[in-house]
Amino acid sequence: MTAANSAQEPWPVRTVNVKIADWIHRLGQIWVEGQITQLSRRPGTRTAFITLRDPAADMSLTVTCPPEVIDRSPVPLTDGTRVIMCGRPSFYTGRGTISLRVTEIRAIGIGELLARIERLRQLLHAEGLFDPRLKRPLPFLPRGIGLISGRASAASHDVVSIVQSRWAAALIVVRDAPVQGPSAVPRILGELKMLDDDPDVDVIIIARGGGSVEDLLPFSDEQLLRAVAACTTPVISAIGHEPDNPLLDHVADVRAATPTDAAKRVVPDVAAELAGIATMRRRSAGALRNWVQRERHVVDGLRARPVLADPLRLIDSHAGAVERHRADLRRDVARLVERETHRHEHLAARLATLGPAQTLARGYAIVQNLDDGARVAHDTADLPDGARVRIRVADGAVTAQVTGQEETS
Template sequence: MSAKTSPEAPLPIRSVLQMVAQWIGRLGTVWVEGQITELTARGGTIFLTLRDPVANVSARVTCSRGVYEASLPRPVDGARVVMHVKPDFWVNKGSFAFTATEIRPVGVGELLARLERLRRLIISEGLTNADRKRRLPFLPSTIGLVCGRDSAAERDVIENARRRWPAVRFKVEAVAVQGPYAVGEVTEALRRLDADREVDVIIVTRGGGSLEDLLPFSDESLVRAVAACRTPVVSAIGHEQDSPLIDLVADVRASTPTDAAKKVVPDVGEQLTLVRQLRDRGRRVLGGWLDRELSWLRSVQSRPSLADPVRELDRRAEQVDALRERARRCLGSSLDRSADSLEHLRARLVALSPAATLERGYAIVQRPTGEVVRLAGEVKPGDELTVRFPDDRVTVTATST
């Protein structure tokens, strides 16, 4: 087309639009799935918008009233449908739309089967594991609240939370909680609150409803957005019997909006009671410990060593004097016995001493070598001998034997 045109030889817009219409007309028919919005009827033609429930993508669809009424139950705004459509391009207006030749509503059974497949998928990926779930802060400074505009769920959460802790603060993100825009708005609100550093915990809540009303909270993109949040998320969707898939990946699941407020915010009365109980318990423990220590101190003070310290010193001094006197007696007696024994030994030595024998008139005859002569036969004439007396000695020469 560009090779046949130039600024000097342009194509009329009708020709270009006709070429586009011919190209689109060759695409044929196709089965598509989406969610109906903006459903209107004009004469015998039905106009609606078919929106992708995951991505922010939509397209205009037209069909005859007969095709619309042939679908039972008849589709309404927010309904999930499967359509057999043919793409058409309107040359006069330069607009694109689908023409539906058959409409089939997606039944509850099919929806439940899809939800079950998605549930198994997120479980297999570990998004529901307990080790991924974070603990809620004890007292959050700011609570992010994702809820419907002026909804009863918003009032329940805020009123019950402030009744439990009046100083609690909220950052409310009012979004659509059902219908074709719910998934996108809730996901965007989660992203904003998760990026806010002041928000310590996020509550996603809405009241009860039918399966179709709660479908946005089982959408795969929203479920993965909740799992990716760094801030702890509390899911409080519907009532106790309702269980959208967001409950599986949220860090805490609350059965109702009121239950969510109780799980996130502590009760000031309960906390004051707990403080009083702990204070009383601490007082009892400390009082018991002081009583035991005082009793031990009194028992120590009553001991004689502390009651009258001087008396104990006197008693010890008496013991020292007695031991010293006993030692003196023992040592004197030992010395006396040793002296007597020494005298006896000296007397025996004197009695047995050779000098004592010499004093009685005896003498000792020795050779010059000091050898004692005991027999006269051992002496030869001319031998020089020494005769020893008690006080002196004399040298003699033997003349005969």
Template sequence: MARLETSAEHPVPVRVVAIRLGEWIARLGEIWVDGQIAQLNRRPGVATQFLVLRDPDANISLSVTCPRGVLPDSVSEGTRVVLRARPDFYLERGSLSLRALEVRQVGLGELLARLDALRRLLAAEGVFAPDRKRPLPFLPHTIGLITGRASAAERDVVENARRRLPGARFRIENVAMQGTSAVTEVVEALRRLDRDPEVDVVVIARGGGSVEDLLPFSNETLVRAVSDARTPVVSAIGHETDTPLLDLVSDVAASTPTDAAKRVVPDLAAETAEIDALRQRARSRVRARLDREAELMAGLPERLRLTVRLRLERETSDVAASRDRARRRLAALLEAGRADLAHVQARVRALSPQATLDRGYAVARRADGAVVRSPDEATGRLNVRVAGGEFDADPVRP
């Protein structure tokens, strides 16, 4: 198809643009489309029926025309369908629609198979990994609540939370919790609450319903939005037996909205009772410790006297033993000293000139004190010392 050559000086008419658009769209031919019926207009006796087909994961829809007999009587608004259609571009209105040639309702088994495939895909990506779970705050400043307007789920969460913690604050986002717009509204509400710095935890709550009613809470767009949220999210969808994918990605999966209320706020009465019990146990332990210390103090003087007496007796015994050891040591030292002295005296006596004199020898000295060692040295008067004393003598030469 040739490209249109246009300019400000040579524009093309609207009809040409419309015709060319129609030609391009017609080249798509027949296509199979998956979607959810958002609006359905059945009018008896009219050859053509009209519906709006909405994308389950995005806020995008297309108008569809169905000739009589193509649309099954079992489908209704909210039904998931697969249809074979041909795109049509209406030149007069400049609008695009699909002309359905065949419409098939997606059965429950097929829906469950798709959900299981999606679950495996997200699990493989780590979206449900336990290490991604965030702990809930012990005492949230504000609780974000996404639920249906005036719903039993809203009442259960708010009343039970305030029964446990009077004055609990909520920021409530009332949105559609089923139908074609549920996913879009829940995701937008979650993002608003996630941006609010005062919201510490977000609860998504809905009562029970059929598998089809709970399909929005297994939607991939919603699951990824919860995974990307910075604020901890609590899932409280349906009953205990209901397990939408939202339960797997949320930080805490509550079995019911009432259970969610118990998870997000502490029980003030129970916490107060626990504090009282702890205080009582602390008082009992302190009192018991004081009683033990009082008993110890009461017996302390007697124990001190006994300890001092025992210490004195032990020290007295030690002093007596030390004294005896000192005496024995001193006596031994004195005896050894006397023996050494006697030995030295004997050696002195043996080496003394007196001992030589006692054996009959004499020492002769001249007047100048020199000892006479030979007859030639005996000159003048001599002083002779013998064992019994001294006397003077004159040397006599032969």
């Protein structure tokens, strides 16, 4: 039994290493997949050392094996080879290091790689990362163009030369990164984040020349694909040639057949644009001249019409009728005035003949009882004795008092 561990009774290093080795040895035999990044095989030694790296993360594992295991491999083992290894984890208590002691190495075939890529494609498609509605449009003239490609590669040279020939003022931010091998994905991810965070970069191109399926594996890596889908800057995939079709082509906002095609898509051709502007100016000028000519013909046609050629003709043709109607109106009005004047004189004569003044002139008088409110008396009963009366004759009126009544025979 091991003594209890405490500050007063610490374990020695040998005890700690033995306990760690015991726990690691319990793991047993395991199968591991990875990518070879370093292989050290010295002549005359009984152990070969391999560094196996995870292609999707910055993690590695030390592998040891007898040299004959490497010799039995179905394919030559070199840096970048994807393999599956069967071994047992071992902890070396003397150095305090852990390694995987393998007894079998299998290379991953093209069929298996394609099957894995297909499964990943179906997964990402089900998640909607290939949805065309998520694709961001490219700017017509970007302020800055980010380019991720291999150092001094043909793809980088093609993109830069084509962009500068089409639009010399374009700003290109070139980021060099490995485009194959175990270090490609982490480096590309880092450069992609830097370009996506740069406010002066409006579009990002990931470019690489053609290659085998194994060479293009980094561009079907799930971690890289999800990073591209999460970018806020439009991304153009320009991987390989037309037949090459890594999964990055489906996730990127635009797929270019070649790096040269990507350069043509990202900036317009200044010569073609100037020629287009000149053509449109000529067409616009021609259209304007044709429109002016057409409108001039319309105006000339309107001016040639009688109503515009002699605007007063219609008025002049009716001037005689108007004068005749005016003369008729004046004659009718004069006739009406004359008729009404005669009628007025006739009525005035009748009124003078039948009026009270003419009656008074013939010797009649009008008697009014002043005590009865100046009421006109019609008989003697209206004029009692002593009543004050007013007698109106033709040339005036007198006031009298009734002193008696006489009966007429």
